[in-house]
Amino acid sequence: MDGTLDAAPKPRRSRPVRVADEIKQWVVERDLKQGDKLPNESEMITLFAVSKGTVREAMRILEAQGLIVTRTGPGGGSFVGKVSADRAKSLLANYFYFQDLSLADIYQMRRVLEPEMAASLAGHLTPAQLDELQALAERYPTPARSADEEKEQHIASLEFHARLSDFSGNRLMGFVIAFMARILTDLTVYRRLYDPPNLQLWQRGRDHQLRLVDALRRGDADAARATMASHMEGAEAMMVAQEAQLAKRFMGE
Known part of the structure; x- marks a missing residue:
């Protein structure tokens, strides 16, 4: 032998x-x-x-x-036919069902990819795209008053990131970021929603999104990158504070 x-x-x-x-x-x-x-x-x-x-x-x-x-x-x-993005995301999510994917795994990726995507989009978005992002960032001007409203605000924040990924010129990067937003939207369970609401983290997240839109509008790639990097840190901190975890279930289209 x-x-x-x-x-x-x-x-x-x-x-x-x-x-x-x-x-x-x-x-x-x-x-x-x-x-x-x-x-x-x-x-x-x-x-x-x-x-x-x-x-x-x-x-x-x-x-x-x-x-x-x-x-x-x-x-x-x-x-x-053409494989839809929703079908591709569902198949990929169902693959990761067996891989013990964690929120820490997702945020490790988000911290790397999303600041670079934001920087690449600075100065390259249309007025209509910027206005759409502005409206998403401003959707909830006041803190949540109930657990249901707090969950809605989390989902709205993820819609902002998913929509931003739609505008990416790098289709692979955009898909991966949208996939992570979909995972967080569909599979995240918050164990401490509204227990009590963390006003500082809410304000920080909203301010970051508004500052990011401003940097994108001004075409300031460095500011967009730094703002998104800081936003990712805050988003992960909020997940930790609320004892969030990924539910063990398959994801539909």
Whole structure:
């Protein structure tokens, strides 16, 4: 023996899975776009030299992945689909269900990414985009008076960050930041909401968002970066103060 361990054999992939991959490669090679029509079932059987049942199962796999859309009636058939951002986020969140993802993990990422995104957007947003962010930052001008209202304010704050990510020119960065905002919105459980409300943290969070919009409006990348970095520290401190944790459940689309 040479002291090395043999790699574990890969599980055998079923024929429908292999055909689904072949169909995807067929679409890529022809540079098909969203909405382009795919061959009908009989043509698929001939193209890939498989049975009707295999083709149907392969198409069901692709439809479940959001890569094809099937329509019935006149002009119907199977068409190239596009995976929605919501579906991608749900699938990714459900993957992390088994990874013991923590709020500390999320904020470690947020502290790195969000200040850089903010800096990259300074001076590059339209007046309409800036006004939309301003309105989100100003949505709650007074502290929460109940647990329900406090939760609403948390969600509104995350909407601000999700919307900011929509404006990012770096689609990967924007997606990751929006994904984290979605996780925090859908899966966070606050154990000490309104126990009592921390007025200082509320004021700090609101002021940071307003200062960030001002920096973005002025095109001051350094100020935008510093403001967002400080905001992330405060947001994490609020989560700790309220004993927030991620719920152990799957996330829907």
